[in-house]
Amino acid sequence: MSEVLVEIKNLKRYFPVADKKTVKAVDDISLIIHKGETLGLVGESGSGKSSLGKLVVGLDTPTSGSILFEGKEFTGLNKKDQREMNREMQIIFQDPHASLNPRMRIGEIIAEGIDGYNLAKGKKRLEIVYSLLEKVGLRPEHAQRYPHEFSGGQRQRIGIARALAVQPKFIVADEPISALDVSIQAQVINLLEDLKEKEQLTYLFIAHDLGMVKHISDRIGVMYLGKMMELASSDDLFKSPLHPYTQALMSAIPIADPSSIKRERIVLKGDPPSPVNPPSGCRFRTRCAKAMDICAAIEPQWKEVEDNHWTACHLYP
Amino acid sequence: MEQLLEVKNLEVNFRTYGGEVKAVRDVSFHINKSEILAIVGESGSGKSVTVQTIMGLLPMSVADIKNGTIHYKGQNLLELKKRELRKLKGSKISMIFQDPMTSLNPTMKIGSQIAEGLIIHQKISKRDAKEQAINMIKLVGIPNPEQRYDQYPHEFSGGMRQRVMIAIALACRPELLIADEPTTALDVTIQAQVLKLMIELKEKTDTAIILITHDLGVVAETAERVAVMYAGVIVETGTVHEIFENPKHPYTWGLMESIPDFMSTTKERLIPIEGSPPDLFAPPKGCPFAPRCKYAMDICVDQMPLDYEISSSHSAKCWLNDEQSPNADEVLALGRSLYE
Numbered sequence: 006m007s008e009v010l011v012e013i014k015n016l017k018r019y020f021p022v023a024d025k026k027t028v029k030a031v032d033d034i035s036l037i038i039h040k041g042e043t044l045g046l047v048g049e050s051g052s053g054k055s056s057l058g059k060l061v062v063g064l065d066t067p068t069s070g071s072i073l074f075e076g077k078e079f080t081g082l083n084k085k086d087q088r089e090m091n092r093e094m095q096i097i098f099q100d101p102h103a104s105l106n107p108r109m110r111i112g113e114i115i116a117e118g119i120d121g122y123n124l125a126k127g128k129k130r131l132e133i134v135y136s137l138l139e140k141v142g143l144r145p146e147h148a149q150r151y152p153h154e155f156s157g158g159q160r161q162r163i164g165i166a167r168a169l170a171v172q173p174k175f176i177v178a179d180e181p182i183s184a185l186d187v188s189i190q191a192q193v194i195n196l197l198e199d200l201k202e203k204e205q206l207t208y209l210f211i212a213h214d215l216g217m218v219k220h221i222s223d224r225i226g227v228m229y230l231g232k233m234m235e236l237a238s239s240d241d242l243f244k245s246p247l248h249p250y251t252q253a254l255m256s257a258i259p260i261a262d263p264s265s266i267k268r269e270r271i272v273l274k275g276d277p278p279s280p281v282n283p284p285s286g287c288r289f290r291t292r293c294a295k296a297m298d299i300c301a302a303i304e305p306q307w308k309e310v311e312d313n314h315w316t317a318c319h320l321y322p
Numbered sequence: 323m324e325q326l327l328e329v330k331n332l333e334v335n336f337r338t339y340g341g342e343v344k345a346v347r348d349v350s351f352h353i354n355k356s357e358i359l360a361i362v363g364e365s366g367s368g369k370s371v372t373v374q375t376i377m378g379l380l381p382m383s384v385a386d387i388k389n390g391t392i393h394y395k396g397q398n399l400l401e402l403k404k405r406e407l408r409k410l411k412g413s414k415i416s417m418i419f420q421d422p423m424t425s426l427n428p429t430m431k432i433g434s435q436i437a438e439g440l441i442i443h444q445k446i447s448k449r450d451a452k453e454q455a456i457n458m459i460k461l462v463g464i465p466n467p468e469q470r471y472d473q474y475p476h477e478f479s480g481g482m483r484q485r486v487m488i489a490i491a492l493a494c495r496p497e498l499l500i501a502d503e504p505t506t507a508l509d510v511t512i513q514a515q516v517l518k519l520m521i522e523l524k525e526k527t528d529t530a531i532i533l534i535t536h537d538l539g540v541v542a543e544t545a546e547r548v549a550v551m552y553a554g555v556i557v558e559t560g561t562v563h564e565i566f567e568n569p570k571h572p573y574t575w576g577l578m579e580s581i582p583d584f585m586s587t588t589k590e591r592l593i594p595i596e597g598s599p600p601d602l603f604a605p606p607k608g609c610p611f612a613p614r615c616k617y618a619m620d621i622c623v624d625q626m627p628l629d630y631e632i633s634s635s636h637s638a639k640c641w642l643n644d645e646q647s648p649n650a651d652e653v654l655a656l657g658r659s660l661y662e
Contacts, residue, residue: 049509156598186364187536191580191594198591213509216539220582220592240587257514259539260584263562272518273511276479 009076010175010207011038011061016070018056028280030056031067032231035307038175043201043208045222045239047215047254051280052228054211058177061209062094063087074175092122095168099180101160105152111138111163112148118171137166140203141196158189162196169204177209182217194221215258219243224313227251230280230288233307237314247316250289287319295320326498326530327376327415328352332390334371334380342386343602345371347554349390353498353547356528358521360541360562362577363551366599369534372551373500375400377417378407394498413443416491420503422483426475433459433471436490443494458489462519481512488519495527502534517544538581542566547635550574553600553610555626560636570630570638572650573611609640617642617653 018031030053038044046054059065061072063079072079079090098104105114112134119125125133135145141162152160161181168176178197182190194217201208212218218225219239226236227250235248246252253271273292278284284291290300299319310321334346346368353359363369374380376392376399392399394415399407416439419425427435436458437451446454452471459467462485475483484504491499501520505513521544524531535541541548542562549559550573558571569575576595583590597614600606606613612622621641630643641647 049511158598186599187538187577188364188580188595189598191592192596194592195594215510216582216584219584220589244587253511257510258584259513259517259537259543261538261542261566261578261581263542263566265542265585270514270518272514276481276512 007042008040009037010040010074011209012073012076013037013061014071014073016057016060016072017068018053018060018065019068022281026281029231029283030280031060033070034231034233036226036233036236038207038209040174040207041205042223043210043221045218045225046209046211046228047213047218047225048228049213049277051230051277053231053280054228055179056231057228058096058179058209058211062096062175062177063091064096092118092171093173094175094177095171095173096177096179097161097164097168097181100184101157101164102152102184104164105160107152109151110148111143111150111152111155114152114163115148115167115170118167122171124171133170137169140169140200141166142192156189157185158192161185161193165193165196165200169200172204173206175207175209177211179211180213181210183212183214190217197221215254227254230277230283232288232317233315234289234318235314235316237311237316241311241314247310247314247321248289248318249293249295249320251316253292287317323354323357325352326355326357326395328391328393329372329376330391330393332372332375332392333388334368334375335386335388337384337386341603344605345554345602346375347605349551349554349556351549351556351559353530353532355497356524356530357547358524358531358533358545360533360535360545360548361551362535362538362541362548364536364599366553366602367551368554369551370502373417373502373532373534377411377415377500378404379417409443412439412496413494414496415498415500416494416496417500417502418484418487418491418504420506422480422487422507425487426483428475431472431474432478432486436486436493439490439493455489455493458493459486461492461523462486462489463515464489481508481515484508484512484516485519488516488523492523492527492529496529498530498532500532500534503536504533505540506535506537513540520544538566538577550577553605554602555610555639557611557640558636558638560632560638564633564636568632568636570632570636570643571611571640572615572617572642574638576614617650619647619653 013034013036016031016034019027019029022028048054060067067080074090115134115137116130119130119133134148138145138147143162182193210221222239225239225242227234229250235251246255253273256271275292278291286302287300287305290296305317305319307317309315330350332346332349336343336345349372361369433455436455440446440451440454456467456471459470464470464482464485505516533545545562547561548565549556552573558574579593580595582592595614600610600613608624609622609627612618627639627641629637629639631637642650
């Protein structure tokens with residue numbers, strides 16, 4: 006396996022809520038992201054995938070656990086060191102309408118990072134902005150315009166250019182295509198793939214569209230109520246999902262082929278339980294068709310069941 | 323098959339400070355009794371405006387219905403008086419919306435919101451309405467219907483609220499249900515539940531459904547017929563098999579190519595549709611898709627294509643289907659260069 010870029014160890018993020026209760030948004034997650042790979046993260050709303058993404062780039066502070074970036078401890082650094090490390094990791098947000106300041110010109114939005122880190126000045130700075138715009142498929146003259154003059158897809162390109170401005174090694178893409186139209190989604194996905202190649206980037210790609218995640222990811226992690234349920238290469242995960250939750254998730258995806266053999270669909274009963282008071286033992290057991298007595302009593306261990314195929318389920322002792 | 327609703331040559335404009343937006347242009351389609359018709363299109367394609375016109379929900383202070391008729395069982399809805407239309411709405415034709423969070427009244431109990439339509443349209447007593455409402459809650463698969471009747475929307479999850487919306491919409495046993503992106507705001511596992519429910523209810527109650535969506539997977543798994551909209555125009559229509567297996571419009575081809583093949587084991591690059599949808603203040607003179615079309619010819623720039631009949635149920639508005647047209651591969655080289 007290639008070099009490790011990010012290592013997450015026993016990461017937890019608990020949010021206090023009313024009545025002295027806590028929401029365990031990210032609960033004891035450990036994983037490794039290799040240099041040059043795209044790790045996909047899927048799960049339903051409330052599964053904690055975005056919380057995890059924010060922790061990884063330092064936009065939020067974990068309750069406990071650690072994040073190592075290129076072997077260096079990232080959590081608990083002082084402000085100055087953390088800032089320096091932040092340059093290496095950037096995030097692209099879901100909503101291209103809300104994530105750009107409407108009163109700033111595109112050129113200024115993109116140059117903010119360059120200025121913040123004093124990477125270039127004057128003519129050099131402008132040249133960088135222009136080349137970034139070209140890299141993401143826009144034109145240099147767009148630097149003078151305001152966000153409202155662009156479509157959703159173009160704004161997402163601007164968000165990507167802004168992330169690239171500080172020459173990061175690692176990018177968290179948090180639902181980067183969910184707000185875009187189908188015909189535009191493919192444009193942005195192709196752009197992300199090209200940039201990864203050219204700029205030697207590593208991605209953590211968060212989405213709920215399993216088809217797109219499968220397309221772009223080398224490995225995929227499946228989250229449910231703050232826990233990682235399964236992690237495997239994207240081919241293995243789709244060919245032989247082990248965890249009943251992953252199996253249900255896969256069978257719920259509608260396939261764009263009316264003649265495809267009608268699959269045995271596992272329709273999950275009910276909604277995900279409240280994260281304030283998650284079920285004992287395995288968190289999925291209340292909706293799991295294969296739940297056993299042990300599932301309520303003991304929380305399943307996170308282990309490597311097959312080669313590079315991890316899951317937490319009592320079906321695989 | 324009996325036609326339930328027929329929309330003919332519908333044209334809707336919006337007056338804005340920037341000028342007139344041509345949101346729906348010469349749209350014609352029909353839906354038969356107990357059939358699921360999907361209208362597919364991207365944002366701004368006019369699919370929501372089309373159904374809002376059917377429901378009489380257009381903001382008439384800015385909207386103009388320039389032309390067209392909407393016949394529901396022989397009655398032109400556009401000529402009905404407000405009171406007559408109101409009788410139809412909610413009882414014979416009803417609608418569910420995309421966002422179950424904002425389409426319920428937060429200060430009213432769920433049960434009363436379901437019973438409201440029954441009391442108004444079927445003129446039954448409150449007690450009977452309550453009984454029927456509880457049955458509806460049961461029908462859409464919400465557990466503990468008696469207790470749920472007295473709860474408020476905030477006590478329900480997103481998927482449950484969409485079930486409540488469906489219960490409200492179906493309470494009076496409408497003949498036509500219009501569902502505008504009913505599962506877009508829901509997670510996939512919940513989406514699967516809601517779609518399954520809609521199909522089951524359709525089979526039980528014989529309700530016809532117009533399903534508006536942008537998700538081709540949802541279309542393939544639920545619809546019987548499909549209309550593809552682009553920039554205010556229906557560019558192709560046919561049975562679900564015709565549209566997915568033998569599409570005849572380059573926009574439909576583009577949509578199919580731009581989604582990853584879920585079943586494939588090899589990694590292929592996606593083929594996006596380049597460019598973005600046209601500005602509806604000044605839509606292209608010819609085919610609305612021509613500026614993004616790989617196969618555009620001179621005629622596409624100048625003239626809106628005729629609606630070519632491929633089969634009795636399948637038609638496409640594309641010049642490539644003309645007898646005199648060269649085949650698609652021959653014009654590929656020319657393509658978008660016309661616009662650059």
